[in-house]
Amino acid sequence: MNTASPTECLEQTVAYFQPQFSVITGDLFGAEALARWNHKKLGILGPFHFLPMMHSVALRRALWERMLSQTLDMLTHQQHHNLCIGVNVSADVASSDSWAESVAHQVSERNIKASTLAIEVTEDGGDGCDAGLAESVNTLRQLGFDCAIDDFGTGFSSLQRLAVIPFSTLKIDKGFVWRARSSSVDRKILNNTVALAHDLGLSVTAEGVETEEDFQRVAKLGCEVAQGYYFAKPMPADQFIAYSQNQIQYQHQKDFVLRA
Secondary structure (H helix, E strand, O other), X not given: OXXXXXXXXXXXXXXXXXXXXXOOOOOEEEEEEXXXXXXXXXXXXXXXXXXXXXXXXXXXXXXXXXXXXXHHHHHHHHHHHOOEEEEEEEHHHHOOOOHHHHHHHHHHHOOOOHHHEEEEEEOOOOOOOHHHHHHHHHHHHHOOOEEEEEEEOOOOOHHHHHHHOOOXXXXXXXXXXXXXXXXXXXXXXXXXXXHHHHHOOOEEEEOOOOOHHHHHHHHHHOOOEEEOOXXXXXXXXXXXXXXXXXXXHHHHHHHHHHHO
């Protein structure tokens, strides 16, 4: 039975990185940083084991800061590869007055290019914060950051939020990708969601791509980026560094052959 406090959980939270690939070129695009609990006795646990413990804005802010720090560590290692890494933040944390300035300051301090960090906004605790969130996202967009609405279609305010906040990317929740395999209704929702995003000038990332069929479907729809077990599972930082180096070496070899 787990009796850890939220503070203990935060101290044991680590970032795992799930690779993302360009649908058009097949090249490694970057990754999403995913929070995992490195439990002393139970090992690596997923978000359902600890996110319910993050029941206050202060705790969610502390989780964000920890994840941002580990993501920036990774970007420092990967600067010469020009990969983009996304990190999740709850809507209520991202809507604070000084939040955007803090993000920009930390990125600037490490000499990291803004374009290599993607902010993925989730709906946690986000009721009634769209005005502040819109201001924060607009500030980051002007500074060159990519800002995504995450898990689109799973929250009641997704369409409203899409209408009032200047996101640059829409991330389709994995459930729609999975259900599109067998449901004509979900295929229509997936098709129309991608069309809506493109009509609004947003790029689209498809989550939960696990099969060749999934990949072909999102490719046909024109999704720019895809992630899921079809490519790779989330992995700890050291493994992602090695994985990305191998992928980039392969890409260079492929480009050399094409030029020859």
